[in-house]
Amino acid sequence: MILAEPHWLLLVVPLGLAWWLLRPGGWWLRGLRVLIYGLIVLAMCEPRLVLPERAGTVVVVADRSASMPGNAADQQLEAIALLHAAMSPEDRLAVVGFGEAVALEQEPAVERVEGFEQAVGGDASDLSGALRRALALIPGDGAGRVLVLSDGRFTGRDPGAEAARAAARGVPIDYRDLSRPATRDLAVTHVDTPATVQPGESFMITGWVQSPSAQSVSFELMRGNTRIASGQRDLPAGLSRLTFRDRAQTPGSMDYRLRLTHADPAALDPVPENNTGRFIVGVEGNKPLLVVTRSPGQGLANLLRAGGLDVVSAQPEQLQGTLQELSNYAGIVLENVPATDLPANTLDQLAPLIEESGVGLAMTGGQQSFGPGGYFQSAIDPLLPVSMELRQEHRKLSLAIVIALDRSGSMSMTVPDGRTKMDLANLGSAQVLELLGPMDELGVIAVDSAPHTIVNLGPVTDKATLKKKILSIDSMGGGIYVYEALAASAGMLASATPTTRHIILFSDAQDSEAPGAYQTLLEKARRANITVSVIGLGSDRDVDAGLLKDIAKRGGGRAFFTEDPKKLPQLFAQDTFVVARSSFIDETTPVRSTGALTAMTGRSFTDPPPVGGYNLNYLKPDAQLALATTDQNTAPLVASWQAGLGRVAVYTGEADGKFTGPIADWPQLGDLLTSLARWVAARDRRLPDTLLVRQRIDGGRLVVELLLDPERPEQGLPGEPRVSVLSGRPGTAPTSRELSMQYAAPDKLVAEFNLPGADVALATVDLGALGSVTLPPTRLLYSPEYRPNTRDGRTTLQLLADITQGQARAELGSIWDDLVPIERFATIAHWLWLAVVVLLLLEVLERRTSWVSQLSIAVYGRRRQAKAAPSPSEAPAKTDKDTVATSRRSKRRRKPAPIPDASPAKSSAPAPQAAPAETPKSKPQPTPDPDQDMLSALNQAKRKADRRTGR
Numbered sequence: 001m002i003l004a005e006p007h008w009l010l011l012v013v014p015l016g017l018a019w020w021l022l023r024p025g026g027w028w029l030r031g032l033r034v035l036i037y038g039l040i041v042l043a044m045c046e047p048r049l050v051l052p053e054r055a056g057t058v059v060v061v062a063d064r065s066a067s068m069p070g071n072a073a074d075q076q077l078e079a080i081a082l083l084h085a086a087m088s089p090e091d092r093l094a095v096v097g098f099g100e101a102v103a104l105e106q107e108p109a110v111e112r113v114e115g116f117e118q119a120v121g122g123d124a125s126d127l128s129g130a131l132r133r134a135l136a137l138i139p140g141d142g143a144g145r146v147l148v149l150s151d152g153r154f155t156g157r158d159p160g161a162e163a164a165r166a167a168a169r170g171v172p173i174d175y176r177d178l179s180r181p182a183t184r185d186l187a188v189t190h191v192d193t194p195a196t197v198q199p200g201e202s203f204m205i206t207g208w209v210q211s212p213s214a215q216s217v218s219f220e221l222m223r224g225n226t227r228i229a230s231g232q233r234d235l236p237a238g239l240s241r242l243t244f245r246d247r248a249q250t251p252g253s254m255d256y257r258l259r260l261t262h263a264d265p266a267a268l269d270p271v272p273e274n275n276t277g278r279f280i281v282g283v284e285g286n287k288p289l290l291v292v293t294r295s296p297g298q299g300l301a302n303l304l305r306a307g308g309l310d311v312v313s314a315q316p317e318q319l320q321g322t323l324q325e326l327s328n329y330a331g332i333v334l335e336n337v338p339a340t341d342l343p344a345n346t347l348d349q350l351a352p353l354i355e356e357s358g359v360g361l362a363m364t365g366g367q368q369s370f371g372p373g374g375y376f377q378s379a380i381d382p383l384l385p386v387s388m389e390l391r392q393e394h395r396k397l398s399l400a401i402v403i404a405l406d407r408s409g410s411m412s413m414t415v416p417d418g419r420t421k422m423d424l425a426n427l428g429s430a431q432v433l434e435l436l437g438p439m440d441e442l443g444v445i446a447v448d449s450a451p452h453t454i455v456n457l458g459p460v461t462d463k464a465t466l467k468k469k470i471l472s473i474d475s476m477g478g479g480i481y482v483y484e485a486l487a488a489s490a491g492m493l494a495s496a497t498p499t500t501r502h503i504i505l506f507s508d509a510q511d512s513e514a515p516g517a518y519q520t521l522l523e524k525a526r527r528a529n530i531t532v533s534v535i536g537l538g539s540d541r542d543v544d545a546g547l548l549k550d551i552a553k554r555g556g557g558r559a560f561f562t563e564d565p566k567k568l569p570q571l572f573a574q575d576t577f578v579v580a581r582s583s584f585i586d587e588t589t590p591v592r593s594t595g596a597l598t599a600m601t602g603r604s605f606t607d608p609p610p611v612g613g614y615n616l617n618y619l620k621p622d623a624q625l626a627l628a629t630t631d632q633n634t635a636p637l638v639a640s641w642q643a644g645l646g647r648v649a650v651y652t653g654e655a656d657g658k659f660t661g662p663i664a665d666w667p668q669l670g671d672l673l674t675s676l677a678r679w680v681a682a683r684d685r686r687l688p689d690t691l692l693v694r695q696r697i698d699g700g701r702l703v704v705e706l707l708l709d710p711e712r713p714e715q716g717l718p719g720e721p722r723v724s725v726l727s728g729r730p731g732t733a734p735t736s737r738e739l740s741m742q743y744a745a746p747d748k749l750v751a752e753f754n755l756p757g758a759d760v761a762l763a764t765v766d767l768g769a770l771g772s773v774t775l776p777p778t779r780l781l782y783s784p785e786y787r788p789n790t791r792d793g794r795t796t797l798q799l800l801a802d803i804t805q806g807q808a809r810a811e812l813g814s815i816w817d818d819l820v821p822i823e824r825f826a827t828i829a830h831w832l833w834l835a836v837v838v839l840l841l842l843e844v845l846e847r848r849t850s851w852v853s854q855l856s857i858a859v860y861g862r863r864r865q866a867k868a869a870p871s872p873s874e875a876p877a878k879t880d881k882d883t884v885a886t887s888r889r890s891k892r893r894r895k896p897a898p899i900p901d902a903s904p905a906k907s908s909a910p911a912p913q914a915a916p917a918e919t920p921k922s923k924p925q926p927t928p929d930p931d932q933d934m935l936s937a938l939n940q941a942k943r944k945a946d947r948r949t950g951r
Contacts, residue, residue, distance in 0.1 A: 004046035004827075011041050028853045029846060036839045043832035055090035056143025056819040057108045058083060059134040063150030063178070065099040066122035066273070066757070067785035072178050073116060076149045079176065079812055083147070084112040086813030094137045098130035099123070100756065108137055123757035123783040124700070127154035131162035131173070131800075138171055143819040145172050147809060148800070151179035152793025155700060155784050156754070159796070163803040170820060172806035175797040181270040184212045187788040188258055188277035188781060189239065195694065196282040196776060197248040205244040207258045207277070210788050211235040216263035223256050232263060251285030252328030253776050274786040280324065280760070282776025287328060288312045289681050292319065292342070293335040299656035300335050300364070300673065307674030309681075321346030322730045324760045324777045326353055331647075331681035335655055336366030339374035340560060340571070348733035351379040355644025356724045356736060357764045357774040360680030365615040365652040366659065371583040372615075374574035377431070379733075383648050385623035385639040388615075390580055392437035399580055400441040400496035402457060403429045403572075404485040405473060406507045406537075407446040412475035415565050421537060422475045424565045425506055428535070428572030429470045432504070435576045436460045443492045446473050447480050451488035457496060480507050482547070483516030486532070490525045501530045502557070502579045504572065509538030509545045509561060522554040533557030533575045537565060586613040588661055590630045591637050597626035600640055600649075601675035605668050611637065611653040612661020638676065645764070645772060647680045687773055693765050695775050697755070700784035704763050704775070706741060706749040722766040723751045727759040757783025 003009075015037045023030050060083065062076045069075075084093055092108035100121030106113045131146065138144030146166065152175075166173055192206040211217065214237050220230040221244050229244050248254070259276045262269065269275065288310040291301045301313035312329070319325065321343030326332065332350060339347060353359040361380065363369060371388040375381060381388065411422040429444055436442055443457030454469055482505075489503045503525075522532060532555025534548045540561040552559035558578065560571045577583045590610045598604050608627070619625055619636045627638035640649035654660050655673060663669055687693065690709035695702060704723055721741045728734030739751035755761050760779045766772040801807055809815060846852045 001047050001049050004048055006045055008041060008044035011044070015041065024847075026853065028856070029843065032839060032843050032846070036836055036843070039832050039836045039839070043829045043836065046827060046829045047832070049826045049828060055088060056145070057092040057094060057138050058087075058144065058815055058819075059094045059096060059108075059137050059146050061127075061130045061134050061146060061148045061150070062095060062097045062105070062116070063099075063125060063127070063130075063148070064097050064116060064120050064122065065125040065153070065785050066783050067125065067151055067153050067180070067271075068178060069151075069180050072149075075178055077113070077115065079147075079149055080113050082812045083815065086816055088816065091816055094134070096130050096133050096137070098126050098133075100126065102126055102129040102133050104133065104137075121756070123759075123785060124155040124754070125150075125153055125785065126156050127152075127796075128157040128159040128162050131159050131166065135162065135166055135169065135171060138169075140169070145174060145806070145815055145819060147812070147815060148173060148175040148797060149178055150175070150793070150797065152177065152796040153179075153785065154796065159800060160803070163800045167804045171804065172818075172820070173800045173804040174806040174809045174815060175801055176809050176812070177794050177797060179793050182792075183270070184268060185271050185274070185788055186211055186215075186217065186260055186262060186269055187271065187274040187786075188260060189788060191256075191258060191277055191279050191781065193256075193279060193281050195696070196284050199248050199251055199283055199285050201248045202245060203248065203281070205246060205256070207242040207244070209235060209240050209242060209260060211237055211240060213237045215267070218261045218263055220259045221256065222259070223254055228256075248281075248283045250328075251283050251287045253324060254281045254283060255324060256281065271786050271788070274782055274788060277781035278779060279781060280777050280779055286310065287330040287681075289331050289333060289677055290314065290326075290329040291333040291335060292316060292337050293333075293656075294337060294341075294368075295335060295656045297656070300333070303656075303670045304333075304674055304677050307670055307678075309674060309677055316341040316343070319343055319346065320730065321349060322760070323349050323353070323726060323728050323734050323762060326350055326359065327357065327762055327774070327777055329359065331360030331362065331677065333362045333364070333677060334369070335364045336369045336657060337373070338368045338574075339378055340562070340574070344564060344731060345733055347375075347379040349728065351383060352726050352734055352736050353762075354380070354383055354646035354648065356726060357762055358645035358772065360646050360682075361643075361648045362677055362680045363650045364655040365584075365613075365650075366654040366657055367584050370615040370617060370652070371577035372574065374570055376573045376577065377570055383643040383646075384650060385620055385641040385648060386617035386636055386650055386652070387620055388577075388583065388617055390435045390437075390577070390582060391618065392439065397500055397581065398439040398441075398498035399436065400443075400457065400493055400498040400501045401432060401436070401504060401576070401579070402443040402445065402489040402492050402502075403432060403504045404445045404447050404451070404489045404506065405429060406448075406480040406485075406511075407452075407473060407475050408448050408480045408508065408511055409475060410508050410511050420475065421565045422473060423471075424568045425537075426471045426473050428506070428568040428570075430467050431569045431573045432576050433460065433463060433466055433470065435573060435580070439498075441496055441498060442466065443489075444470055444473075445485065445488050445492070446476075447485040447488070448476050449481050449484075451484050453488075453492075457492045480512055481514040482507065482512050482551070483514055483518050483521065486518055486521055486525075486551070490521065490528070490530055493530050494528065499529060500579065500581075501528070503530060503532045503555070504535065504575055505532060505548075505551065506535045506568075506572075507537070507544075507548060509536040509540075509542035509548060512544040512547055515547055515551075518551060519554060522551065526554075526556060531556040531579070533579070534559045535568065535571050535575070536561045537563075537568070539563055583616050584613065585616055585631075585633070585635075586659060588612055589614060591627050591663075592630050593627050594625055596624040596640075597638065600624065600626055600679055601672070603671070603675065605672060608668070608672070609662040609666050611659075611663050613654060613659030615652040617650075617652055638672075640676075640679070645766070647682075649676045649680050651676060687767065687771050691767070691770065693773050693775065695763060695778060697778065697780065698752075700755060700757075700780060700787075702753045702755045702761050702763065702778065704739070704741075704751045704753075704765065705744075706765060708747040708749075710747050717767065718770060719768045721749060722768075723763060724766070725753050725761055725763045727753075727756065727761040729756075729758045729760065755780055757785065 019033055060080055087093055094108040095105040095113045097103050097105050097116055097118055097120050100123055103118030103120050105116055105118055134146045187210045189208045189210050194203050197203050216234050218232045219242055221228040228246055257278050291311055291313040298313050301311050304311045316337055326349055354361050376388045405425050412420055414420050438459055438461055440460050441457055442460050444455040446452045446454050454473060455466055493501045534552040536548045549559045588610045591608055593605060616633060616635050619639055623639050623641040625636050625639055629635045629637055637652050692707040695704050706721055723739040723741055725737045726734045739753055741749035741751045744750040757780050760777050762777045764774040
C-alpha cells in the first residue's frame with residue numbers, strides 16, 4: 001500500500017494532544033476515539049493498494065502493401081489465429097492494416113479477425129501511421145505490445161519517431177519478418193528522357209538496368225502498341241544502361257513501356273514487378289480536337305476539318321477513356337453517342353479534366369444524346385449549360401411504369417463506398433419516381449422466388465411517401481424468378497390508365513432464374529401496348545445476359561448492362577427519358593439567333609433555317625443563349641458557359657443524321673459548328689516569358705516548380721499560385737488534390753505530391769490573371785514498393801524492436817506471457833471514511849445508552865465463566881472443608897452491608913459449637929451470582945462517568 005498524500009501524517013501530533021486533553025472516560029471510549037482519529041488521518045493520506053496485472057492488449061500491424069509476398073495475407077491471418085488461441089479472457093486483440101492508407105480491421109476485442117476487409121492501397125507502406133494508430137488502441141493505464149507483420153519497407157515518414165513514443169509509454173514493438181528473397185532481382189532502376197519534345201523531334205531514351213549477376217537479358221521498348229526496339233544483351237553484374245532513339249509524334253503525350261526478361265527461362269526473379277518500367281514523354285504544340293461519333297460518313301468531323309481544325313475522329317469502342325488519353329486533346333466533341341457506349345469511367349475522367357486542366361467539351365443532340373443518351377446525372381451533367389430534367393408542363397403523354405427489382409442474395413453485396421447493390425437499385429427506382437409527375441402512374445415490385453408488391457400502381461402524388469417505401473427494400477436471399485417478375489408487372493399494368501405502359505426489369509446478369517414461357521408472356525404484353533426494358537447488373541457476356549437481351553428485344557425496349565453498381569441510377573433515368581418520349585422533339589422547328597452568338601464566335605450569322613428535331617433541355621442560370629427555338633418551348637439550341645478552366649458548349653439539334661432538317665443546307669452551318677468547336681478548344685496556355693513551370697520525379701514524389709526571372713520588372717505575383725493535380729489509373733475515377741506552392745529560394749516556388757505507382761498524374765498551375773498551364777502527364781516507372789536497393793527491411797524492424805525492447809517473434813503465443821505487468825492502484829480512502837462515520841455513530845450510541853459496553857462486557861463475562869467452569873462430569877466432589885473455605889473467601893470479597901444502628905447488635909444465641917463427627921453435615925452457604933456482581937460494577941462505573949461529565 002502507498003500513500004498518495006503522506007503529508008497529512010503530520011496531523012498525528014495535534015490529534016494525539018487533543019485525545020489526551022479531551023480523552024473520554026472508560027477504556028472502551030478511549031480506544032474508540034483513538035481508532036477514529038487514526039482512520040481520519042489515514043483516509044486524508046489517500047492510501048492506495050498496489051494490484052499488479054499482466055493481462056493487456058496486443059495490436060497486430062499487418063503490412064498489406066504490394067511489396068509483400070503473394071501469400072502474405074494468409075500468413076498474417078494464420079498468425080492472428082495463433083494469437084487468438086493463446087489469449088486469456090481478460091486479454092484483448094486488435095488488428096491494424098496498412099498500405100497507402102491505414103485502416104482499423106478490429107478494435108481491441110476478444111473476437112478473431114477472419115479476413116481483411118478494409119481497402120488500404122498497395123502502392124505505399126505507411127508504417128509510421130500504422131504504428132501511431134496501434135499505440136492509440138492501447139489504453140494508457142494498461143499493458144500492451146505491438147506485433148508488426150511486415151517486410152519492414154516503408155514510404156513516407158520514418159517510423160523511428162513512433163518507436164520512440166512507444167518506448168516512452170513502455171510498449172514494446174515485436175515483429176515477424178515476412179519478406180521476399182532479396183537475391184537475383186533484375187530491375188529497371190530509372191529512365192532518362194527529355195521532359196518535353198517538339199513534334200517531329202528525335203530524342204534519346206536511356207534505361208538503367210540493375211543486374212544481380214552477369215547474365216543475358218532480353219529487352220523490349222514499346223510506344224503504345226508500337227514496338228520501338230527489342231533484342232538481347234549480355235549485362236555485367238551491377239548497373240548497366242540501354243539506349244534507344246525515337247521521334248515525337250503529334251502534340252500531347254507518348255506512353256512508353258520498357259520490359260526486361262531473363263534469357264534463361266528457369267531463372268527466378270523475386271520481384272518481377274520491377275522488370276517493367278512505364279514512362280511518359282510530353283509533346284508540345286497545339287493539341288487536336290477529338291470527335292467521338294458513330295456517324296458512318298464522319299460528316300461532322302469532315303465539316304470541322306474543312307473549317308481548318310485539326311480533328312481526330314474515333315468510335316467509342318476505339319477509345320481507352322483514360323486520363324492520359326483524354327488529356328492529349330484540346331477538346332472533346334460527343335456527337336449523338338450514348339454514355340453507355342463509352343469506355344467505363346470515361347465521363348468520370350473527363351469531368352475533372354474540363355474543370356481543372358481546361359479541356360473543352362461540345363455535345364450535339366439526337367436520340368442517343370442528352371437525357372435519352374444517359375447523360376442525365378452523369379459526371380458531366382453539372383458541367384453542361386443546359387438542364388435535362390423532364391418538366392411536366394411540356395409533357396404530352398402520360399406514362400405508366402412498373403419496376404421489377406431483383407432482391408436476391410447477390411444484391412446484398414457491398415460496393416467500395418459501403419452501400420449495397422440493393423441500395424443503388426433502390427436509388428435508381430427513386431430516380432424514376434423523381435422524373436414522373438402527377439399525370440403518371442408508378443408501381444414497384446421486389447422479386448426473389450416470388451413477387452412482392454412494394455408500391456401499388458397509382459398516380460405519382462405523394463413522392464415523399466413513395467420514395468420512403470422504395471428506399472426501404474432489402475435483399476432477402478434466393479434468386480430472381482424472371483417469369484414471376486414479368487407476369488406480376490404485366491398484371492399490374494393491365495389496369496393502368498395511361499396508354500404508354502412500360503416495365504423496367506432489373507436483374508443480375510449471372511443469377512436470372514426460371515424464365516418459364518416468357519416468350520408467350522411478352523407477346524401478350526406487346527399486344528396490350530406494354531414494352532419491357534432490362535437493366536442487367538454485370539456484363540453482356542455473363543451467363544444470363546443472352547436471356548435478358550432477348551427479353552428486351554421481344555419486349556420492344558432496350559437492354560442496359562453495367563458492372564459498376566453506381567451507374568444504376570443513371571441507367572434507370574436513361575430508360576425513363578426514352579419511354580417518356582418528351583425529351584426529344586422530332587418535328588421541324590424554326591430557330592432564332594441572339595447577340596451572344598456573335599460574341600462567342602466572333603462573327604455574324606444570318607438567321608438559320610429550321611432544324612429537323614432537337615433535344616428539349618432548359619437553359620441554366622448564368623449560361624449564354626446563342627440560338628433558341630421559336631416554338632412554344634423556346635428551348636436553347638446553342639448554349640455555352642465557362643466550367644472551371646474549361647469551356648462547354650452544346651448544340652441540341654442533330655448535327656449529322658435523320659433529324660438534322662433544313663438547316664443542313666444552310667451555307668453557314670459549317671462555320672457555326674466550327675466556331676463552336678474552336679471556342680471550346682481555344683485557350684491561351686502560355687505564361688509570361690519571366691515565368692517557367694517544370695516538373696520532375698524525385699523518388700516517389702512529383703515535384704512541380706515555378707521559376708521566376710530574377711530580372712523581371714515585377715517582383716511579386718498577382719496571387720498565390722494554385723496547383724491542382726489529377727491522378728488516377730485506368731478504370732477508376734481520378735482524384736483531385738490542391739497543392740500550395742512554397743518558396744524554396746527567392747526565385748523558385750515548389751509544390752510536392754506523393755505519386756501512387758500505377759497512377760498517371762496531370763498537374764495544372766493556375767496563376768490567375770497571368771494565365772495557367774497544364775503540364776504533360778507523368779507517372780512512376782512502377783510502384784515505389786518494388787524499388788531495388790532500398791533500405792533493408794529486416795534492419796528497420798530490428799531497429800524498432802531495439803528502441804522499444806521488443807524482439808523477433810518466432811513463438812507468437814508467448815507474447816501474452818511477455819506483457820509487462822502494470823501496477824494498478826485501487827484507492828480505499830472512501831472505505832476509510834465510511835468506517836469513520838460508522839465509528840462516530842457507534843460512539844454517540846455508547847455515550848447515550850452504554851449499550852455497546854454493557855453488551856461487550858456481558859458477552860465477555862459469559863465467555864470467561866464458560867471457559868473457567870469445569871463440566872459436571874469432570875468437577876470433583878466438594879468436601880465440607882472446601883465449602884466452608886469458599887464461603888469465607890466470598891465473605892472477605894463481599895463488602896458488608898451498611899448497618900442503620902451505630903452499635904452492633906449482640907446475638908442472644910450462644911455461639912455454635914463444632915458438631916461431632918457423627919452429627920449430620922451443616923448446610924453450605926450460598927455462592928454469590930457473578931452476573932449480579934458484574935451488573936453492580938457496571939452501574940457504579942456509569943455513576944462515576946456521569947459525575948465526571950457533569951450529567
